[in-house]
Amino acid sequence: MGRHRRAPGGRGLRELAAVVPRRAVWRLAGWSAVEALPALCSGLLVAAAADRGFLAGRPGTGFAWLGVLGAVTALRALAARAVFPHLAEVVEPLRDALVARVVHGALSRPDPDGPAEIARITEQVESARQLTATLLRSARGVGFGLVAALLGLGLLAPPVLPLVLLPLLLSGVLFVRLLGPLVARRRAVVLADERIAAEAGRAFAGLRDVAACGAQQRVSAHLSALVEAQGEALRSVGRAAAARSLTVAVGGRLPLLAVVCAAPWLVGRGWLTAGQVLGVATYLLQQLEPAVRALAGMLGSWLLDLAVVLDRLTAACPAPPPAPVPAPAAASAGAAEAARAAGAAGGDGSLRVEGLRFAHPGSAEPALEGVQFELHPGAHLAVVGPSGTGKSTLAALLAGVLSPDAGRVLLGGQDAAALPAPSRAARLALVPQEAYVFAGTVRENLCWPSGAHSDAELATAAHRVGSARLLARLGGPDGRIAAPAALSAGERQLLALTRAFLSPAPVVVLDEATCHLDAEAELRAEEAFAARPGTLVVIAHRIGSAARADRVLLLDAPGPLLASHADLQVLSPFYRACSGGSSADEHAPSGARGTAGPSR
Structure with a gap:
């Protein structure tokens, strides 16, 4: 049953992964690893400052080691700044793919449910975009920091690693077991919200008919039942979410308790020095416990919301057909015009x-x-x-x-x-009057949805419509439009006109x-x-x-x-x-x- 409940959210997340550029992910991961260097080095440098500096009677050496930690922390700030462009490269293609899916779904249904549904789906697209950006921005740093802290802990004090890993693995198992019920209950809340919106909209639209038929009590009772069902769904989510505190206690607090209890015995046996104990405490207090708490909160809330929203979008909007196979680049610029002329x-x-x-x-x-x-x-x-x-x-x-x-x-x-x-x-x-331009290359914007066109065809169309100078300024067909909103309304119209001119x-x-x-x-x-x-x-x-x-x-x-x-x-x-x-x-x-x- 738990596996079946997790499937819908997993399907949406798999489709999310399919549209994310792999290169952008690797660049994001690289800068995230640089950003996690303080988490890796903090305990090692604190232990060195204690053992080789302050406890050895050389405070200058101790301060020098702490200075190295400060320099690594400054490097983290630079890496954090460099992360954001690559974060956009991951998030914006997701938004574009979801927008294309919503548009295709709206146009492919002969009897759509109306503007209210389109507005709701559009709101879910923006919600998915924001949730993805928030998760990548926050959970990425916390996750890399946790891995770096465990690696540093293993390098500093291998004997304490089992005392930390066993509770952490137990916490992970408990959290994964909780994900199924959490996804199902969060999805029930979303469905309850949608039912209330739909039924209330119908009731308000037919108020005169309801009054004429004397059905006020019946309609009121029906809407009250929906509100009560929504409240029960929210309470159910609250009960399941409360169990997350158990995973935080097991994964974040239990390792610290185990190390504190075992530290006198490990020091007495000569397996740890006082500085190493201080470094281990640094890892556990500053890195491990905050990371476990933050991950449990983010993955147990934002990730569930994202999985449910993607599930709703994939269910409500069918995927658009695959893009046509690109034509050979040597195709003549007049081939498309000849086809249009023949069709006319x-x-x-x-x-x-x-x-x-x-x-x-x-x-x-x-x-x-x-x-x-x-x-x-x-x-x-x-x-x-x-x-x-x-x-x-x-x-x-x-x-x-x-x-x-x-x-x-x-x-x-x-x-x-x-x-x-x-x-x-x-x-x-x-x-239309307000032209749509999406993040991507100039070629992708001009060739959507008609298919591939050669550079000669793009150049001919741009020259005739009057967008050649704009295309040259954007870097030609392979130039990238990273921020469509940065283009003026007239520039967006020129791109849309060129796109329509290329259409068959x-x-x-x-x-x-x-x-x-x-x-x-x-x-x-x-x-x-x-x-x-x-x-x-x-x-x-x-x-x-x-x-x-x-x-x-x-x-x-x-x-x-x-x-x-x-x-x-x-x-x-x-x-x-x-x-x-x-x-x-x-x-x-x-x-x-x-x-x-x-x-x-």
Whole structure:
């Protein structure tokens, strides 16, 4: 039973270990070993200071040995500072892998449980990141210090080693036996919290129905029972955690008691000197007992929390598919464009919207209603309108991020809602206003999720979109982005635009994806996507984006209106005022045909 209870947490921890870079772990371990030098040398140097200095009548020599201990302690401070970059190299890939897992899980489920669940899972991802960082920062130092102290104890006074190791091993066995019940009970607390959140949310959402049916007492009793179950789970964790104090007493206090009792006999037999006894006491009091207490607290709390959180994440979010096998580096830069062009010629770039309607939860009026249009492969549509008219909502509906209340979106003649998430993503690429850049190399950011691209393809895409100088500043395709937050919003948008340009998706939707760029950079990026084989939909940030499009969809009262830039200047006073009466591109080629139904 204990083995079965430990399996879920072990599965999550194994998946954590699978995404952690091995080199970063070894570098972290190396600096941690340097950081543990004072724990290794403290007892040896104290014994030398006593036996060869103070007890031998040479205080200068004693102070010299203590000075060496001070120098080693200063070295520990330098090592502690050098540890943090390598700590980030271990923690950040974990965060990125968990984020990818959550996104894949959210997109792969046809009927997600809603924003509340996504928010809860996102909170668990951040919790896993913080717990991992805390464990590595704290337990790493304590664990290396404990091993170093035992090694130093063995070098200083081998006769006392059995008196220390036997209680320590017994303490370890007791602790491992306690882990199974602790994981199971901590997991029960997490499940109880989730049940309360879910049931309370449903009850609050249906308060009027509960009152109308007179079910207040029943709902109150149900929620009270859940709260009581949560309380019992917490008390159960407390009872199991209290047993940890036994492991601390056995592993931390019993060795000291055994050495104190045996010290007169060992000194009398000549097996230990007075200085060695002092050094042994230094190891036990300053290193061993604090380390056992700290490890029992950290592993019995933070490690259990991490195991439970990872277990919940692996259960709630399926793992994303493995990355595609990289193509040979000698692949020509035009191969991907040729494939896109072939796909567009075959009709895969068509986009048809039929009677689209969507209302946000709790809103009395629909954000969109009666929107319909058709774009043939190669078309260029701009979507404009006042703030709050549903432009970004339309982009999310086209990409399948939101599901319409009525109507449908057809990608290449197929209902987007019926397509599996990977197939839908292969047909349409969405670039949102706030671009996502993750810690990793530039190549990993640009090639996700479309697969491998050659350096020539990356260079061509960067040159066309306008991100070549940024890529050069970051160190080229193999340059590492250690802190994505250090990039400006415009730089993140340039990377996301280059990523979308490399995507094989024949339809690209730019949802104000250039809002953080200046007008010149925006013009260059949109011209690159307009020349790219496939269909382009731009949620316009500036009116110039609409002037460059084949057709413009205006979302405004009394209803959506689809026309050319020149025609909208005549048909819509709002559009004419925004464009300043300009009639640029009056005879733009007609790449889009359709109508926009009236708004109710």
